[in-house]
Amino acid sequence: MLSRMADNLYWLSRYTERAENLARILGVAQRLAALPSAYAGASNEWESAIATAHCTEDFKKAYPKATRENVVRFLVGTDGYQGSIIACIETARTNARAVRTAITTEMWEIINDAWNDMQRVRVDTMSDTELDRFLSSVKEMSLRFDGAAYRTMLRTDQYWFQRLGTFVERSDNMARLLDVKYHLLLPDNEPVGGSLDYFQWSSVLRSVNALTSFHWVYRQSIEPWLVADFLILRPEQPRSLISCYKALNDYLDQMAEAYGRQGPSQRIARNTLANLSNAEIDTIFQSGLHEFLADFIAETNKLGAAITQQYLA
Secondary structure, X not given: OOHHHHHHHHHHHHHHHHHHHHHHHHHHHHHHHOOOHHHOOOOOHHHHHHHHOOOHHHXXXXXXXXXXXXXXXXXXXXOOOOOOHHHHHHHHHHHHHHOOOOOOHHHHHHHHHHHHHHOOOOHHHOOHHHHHHHHHHHHHHHHHHHHHHHHHOOOOHHHHHHHHHHHHHHXXXXXXXXXXXXXXXXXXXXXOOOHHHHHHHHHHHHHOOOHHHHHHHHOOOOOHHHHHHHHHOOOOOOOOHHHHHHHHHHHHHHHHHHHOOOOHHHHHXXXXXXXXXXXXXXXXXXXXHHHHHHHHHHHHHHHHHHHHXXXXX
């Protein structure tokens, strides 16, 4: 396969996954903003949304304050921010069009229809209900695209590059979501394990459709270390960090076998998976959850760079 085609497939999936993640970030902020009035002004959910999306500097250049209107306008993308939901879907469509012969009809139609729908979005007049509906449509688009790829693509290198993009982006996004929640969202005057902390962690679980499955696994009340354990070290949770890296290892191994050689990307993915497999949540919290997640994000960035150098350059 030409490296240009592989690159387009890889980034097609990354941008589709990124649009979904931004929708989930805004959904968390929207839900937390609707907490009982006793918490009004106590939490900084809109600032945390910007921090989770990793665009604080760009946002500050455009707006003086992180209000609901400013954050929604910025992350949805009606004011031109190139990392917004609309921009991600437009970039995904551009990549999809470049590899039109490598993806299936169903995949192209899902991305193209989503792009057409984005042309009618008007954030300035969007109510909370309309925003919820819009965010749900973005998540549904990504889920449909993911399902179409899984059910219709041949299991060749085209499929492997598409899946690599999905899981590199998903693992990075999940780590950032956990890091920001643990360090920025809970106000200083609120106790860890208190009612506000409970609502916030519940919202994080809901944002990744994991609240019900969390209770299936633990059968007890929500605690920060249990949520972290669930979203980091539980392989049965499909969005957990270890689950993402199991998938990355599988696809990279298949590529190595098909191409007849291994390289830095296989070694980085294998080492990160080994670290996750040997980790325990108590040890992670004792040594610092932020430090652990920062190291993980750095390793995922290294993996992305290695994949680019090894296969896409």
